[in-house]
Amino acid sequence: xKIMPLKMxxxxxxxxxxALLLYGVEDMPAWGDPQxxxxxHVSPRYIENAIPDTATPNIVTAVLADYRGYDTLGxxxxxxxxxxxxxxILRRPRNQRRKERD
Amino acid sequence: xxEYVIAKYNYWVYVILMMIGLYAMMGKRNLVKKLIGxxxxxxxxxxxxxxxxxxxxxxTVPILEGHGHGGHQAVDVATILNPLPHVLMLxxxxxxxxxxxxxLAALILIYRRYGTLEEDEIIAARRAAAAPKAKDQAS
Amino acid sequence: xxxxxxxxxIAIPLLGAFITPLIGWHRPRLAGLWALxxxxxxxxLAVALLMQVTAHGPISYHLGNWAPPWGIAYAVDHxxxxxxxxxxxxxxxxxxxxxxxxxxxxxxxxxxFYTLFLLQVTGLSGIVITGDMFNLFVFLxxxxxxxxxxxxxxxxxxxxxxxxxxxxxxxxxxxxxxxxGYLYIVTGSLNMADLANLLPALYHSKVVxxxxxxxxxxxxxxxxxFPLHTWMPDAYTTAPAPASALxxxxxxxxxxxxMIRIMFTVFRPEFDIGVIPVATILGWMAVIAILVGGIKAxxxxxxxxxxxxxxxxxxxxxxxxxxxxxxxxxxxAILHIMNDACMVACLFLVIGALAHKGIPRTISELGSLxxxxxxxxxxxxxxALSMCGLPPACGFFSKWYxxxxxxxxxxxxxxxTLLVSSLINxxxxxxxxxxAYLAPGGGHGHDDQQHDDGHxxxxxxxxxxxxxxxxxxxxxxxxxxxLGPFSGTIIDxxxxxxxxxAF
Numbered sequence: 001x002k003i004m005p006l007k008m009x010x011x012x013x014x015x016x017x018x019a020l021l022l023y024g025v026e027d028m029p030a031w032g033d034p035q036x037x038x039x040x041h042v043s044p045r046y047i048e049n050a051i052p053d054t055a056t057p058n059i060v061t062a063v064l065a066d067y068r069g070y071d072t073l074g075x076x077x078x079x080x081x082x083x084x085x086x087x088x089i090l091r092r093p094r095n096q097r098r099k100e101r102d
Numbered sequence: 103x104x105e106y107v108i109a110k111y112n113y114w115v116y117v118i119l120m121m122i123g124l125y126a127m128m129g130k131r132n133l134v135k136k137l138i139g140x141x142x143x144x145x146x147x148x149x150x151x152x153x154x155x156x157x158x159x160x161x162t163v164p165i166l167e168g169h170g171h172g173g174h175q176a177v178d179v180a181t182i183l184n185p186l187p188h189v190l191m192l193x194x195x196x197x198x199x200x201x202x203x204x205x206l207a208a209l210i211l212i213y214r215r216y217g218t219l220e221e222d223e224i225i226a227a228r229r230a231a232a233a234p235k236a237k238d239q240a241s
Numbered sequence: 242x243x244x245x246x247x248x249x250x251i252a253i254p255l256l257g258a259f260i261t262p263l264i265g266w267h268r269p270r271l272a273g274l275w276a277l278x279x280x281x282x283x284x285x286l287a288v289a290l291l292m293q294v295t296a297h298g299p300i301s302y303h304l305g306n307w308a309p310p311w312g313i314a315y316a317v318d319h320x321x322x323x324x325x326x327x328x329x330x331x332x333x334x335x336x337x338x339x340x341x342x343x344x345x346x347x348x349x350x351x352x353x354f355y356t357l358f359l360l361q362v363t364g365l366s367g368i369v370i371t372g373d374m375f376n377l378f379v380f381l382x383x384x385x386x387x388x389x390x391x392x393x394x395x396x397x398x399x400x401x402x403x404x405x406x407x408x409x410x411x412x413x414x415x416x417x418x419x420x421x422g423y424l425y426i427v428t429g430s431l432n433m434a435d436l437a438n439l440l441p442a443l444y445h446s447k448v449v450x451x452x453x454x455x456x457x458x459x460x461x462x463x464x465x466x467f468p469l470h471t472w473m474p475d476a477y478t479t480a481p482a483p484a485s486a487l488x489x490x491x492x493x494x495x496x497x498x499x500m501i502r503i504m505f506t507v508f509r510p511e512f513d514i515g516v517i518p519v520a521t522i523l524g525w526m527a528v529i530a531i532l533v534g535g536i537k538a539x540x541x542x543x544x545x546x547x548x549x550x551x552x553x554x555x556x557x558x559x560x561x562x563x564x565x566x567x568x569x570x571x572x573x574a575i576l577h578i579m580n581d582a583c584m585v586a587c588l589f590l591v592i593g594a595l596a597h598k599g600i601p602r603t604i605s606e607l608g609s610l611x612x613x614x615x616x617x618x619x620x621x622x623x624x625a626l627s628m629c630g631l632p633p634a635c636g637f638f639s640k641w642y643x644x645x646x647x648x649x650x651x652x653x654x655x656x657x658t659l660l661v662s663s664l665i666n667x668x669x670x671x672x673x674x675x676x677a678y679l680a681p682g683g684g685h686g687h688d689d690q691q692h693d694d695g696h697x698x699x700x701x702x703x704x705x706x707x708x709x710x711x712x713x714x715x716x717x718x719x720x721x722x723x724l725g726p727f728s729g730t731i732i733d734x735x736x737x738x739x740x741x742x743a744f
Binding site: 020021023024025026027028029036037038039040041042043045046066067068069070071073074075077078080081082084085086087088089091 | 255258259262304305307310311312313349350353354356357360363364367375376379380382383386387389390393394419423425426427428429430431439446447448450451452454455
């Protein structure tokens with residue numbers, strides 16, 4: 001019973017967040033509009049120049065590995081970080097492992 | 103009202119998913135449920151971004167014909183989907199998986215120490231462990 | 242060579258982190274020296290970059306030679322180099338102390354600790370150097386993930402604190418990402434400079450308002466601004482001392498930097514004042530943060546937990562400086578980012594030395610510590626006086642600018658809050674200093690201290706931390722004293738360029 005207020009607070013916060021996000025949706029361009037800013041400002045250059053610039057027919061690959069290749073370096077670093085983090089957290093020192101075996 | 107929802111239903115879907123995830127993260131007391139909520143939350147954002155890239159009117163996947171530097175023809179931008187949100191979300195998917203991995207490692211650590219993943223039980227166990235210590239100091 | 246400095250600033254710690262575990266599998270000791278060399282190199286690069294930017298002005302570095310809106314660009318300006326210097330410098334100091342401490346406290350895990358340490362520095366440097374909104378998110382996650390891991394292996398309660406931090410931190414990062422997405426929908430751009438040009442025409446769009454709200458909330462979570470600070474005391478108190486000396490001073494400050502970037506580079510001050518009253522809201526949140534942080538700190542018996550609540554108040558200082566929206570206020574906020582990072586670093590390094598010597602952190606058990614660890618405690622006193630805002634320590638100067646800013650804005654309540662907070666800090670630190678310098682006893686709360694009362698302090702043996710751990714503490718304490726009188730120079734050379742011209 002004591003947990004009820006927490007759930008109410010959580011519910012209120014969630015509804016507030018959702019309402020705020022939907023409030024913003026009102027002014028967005030129509031879904032799938034080819035003339036929306038997202039589809040006309042930066043991305044046409046990728047579509048038009050992917051082959052002359054990078055010789056890659058898959059545009060997603062061209063952007064991922066060339067135009068925004070630095071993000072991908074960061075992405076692999078994230079994986080590396082997670083891997084090292086798991087090793088660091090879960091590794092048990094040798095003497096502790098020996099103790100558990102006995 | 104209904105028409106308004108239908109015209110941009112992609113955003114409504116993502117917001118509802120996001121609310122489910124956020125509620126699970128804040129309202130649930132089981133740590134695994136919180137983690138699942140986090141995953142739903144991240145997935146909803148991926149859905150949101152991918153839906154930005156859509157172009158109606160017969161646009162297709164962002165893979166062009168031909169390859170190499172030769173034989174290039176001008177491409178009609180309206181016939182190809184926006185590739186940028188897809189690229190961003192490839193990165194975001196990886197980030198979300200990495201975060202889940204680290205969170206699971208933390209969960210294993212918690213389970214090893216307390217033998218439970220219910221937040222209330224862990225807090226109770228910590229209180230019980232702290233109480234005798236305080237008594238020692240008082241005496 | 243000098244043209245590539247911005248790329249090297251990230252590449253060196255990043256590649257250093259990749260190589261560290263390879264060395265560490267064979268020779269853990271060598272891995273520590275390697276990581277130390279990498280951090281020293283990164284700090285040297287930050288100094289070189291500072292000289293270049295102050296001499297030749299801001300640098301825009303195009304990664305892969307793709308022009309900005311299409312490719313990713315680094316935007317290195319005066320504020321960036323100041324933050325880079327802070328991150329690499331404090332990183333180096335924290336590592337000097339962490340290396341001997343980790344060898345004792347977590348044998349078998351040192352190479353991973355060193356790697357995560359370097360990744361944390363890389364992530365924080367990447368956040369401040371990048372000029373691309375999405376790239377910032379990627380680096381934010383690198384620093385967050387390494388931070389979660391570094392915190393996880395602390396004392397009892399650390400795993401649960403870490404898990405809660407992961408959940409809340411992910412909400413913060415995802416809110417930021419949502420904000421980026423909303424801006425992308427209406428502008429089609431991810432580059433900060435490009436967004437700054439495109440946005441003024443859209444200031445009244447609801448999408449932009451929502452995006453701004455989510456940026457603010459996301460960043461506020463990361464910097465531990467008052468109602469969203471709940472993860473911070475637990476996570477930083479239970480963290481192992483070598484990790485908290487790195488993360489506690491830097492993570493909140495870098496988040497404050499991101500807030501300044503978004504409010505003054507991506508958006509213009511006109512937006513922050515005119516379109517939505519965000520400045521007013523932030524200002525009052527800062528007042529509550531300062532007061533609640535101070536009062537909560539008064540209630541603590543654990544020294545480290547007390548410091549984390551003081552940090553909650555200090556974050557309030559920075560936000561207050563941002564919120565008054567004038568030149569002295571923002572100057573004070575930036576100066577306080579720098580000064581507070583140094584003070585918090587110094588205090589957490591002292592905690593690290595105490596932890597290494599196995600001294601309990603309970604304030605009532607710190608008796609006679611000035612005899613046991615005279616140099617450590619002297620540094621603690623310097624940092625404490627700076628926190629209270631006494632000249633010539635640097636804390637006085639940033640508070641002076643903050644008070645000026647609030648007065649110039651006519652916000653007398655804000656100015657009063659700053660003064661009250663200084664008093665609270667004085668009480669807090671006096672309590673600790675009084676215990677450490679005047680209270681008798683060996684510090685372990687045994688009954689026999691009553692028998693010793695008359696002459697008990699005489700037989701306390703000096704047991705100072707090893708020189709390798711003491712050196713960074715003394716360097717930070719000296720820095721706190723030196724930075725103060727040089728505040729004017731720093732403001733003229735660096736910070737005045739970081740304040741928007743409209744102020």
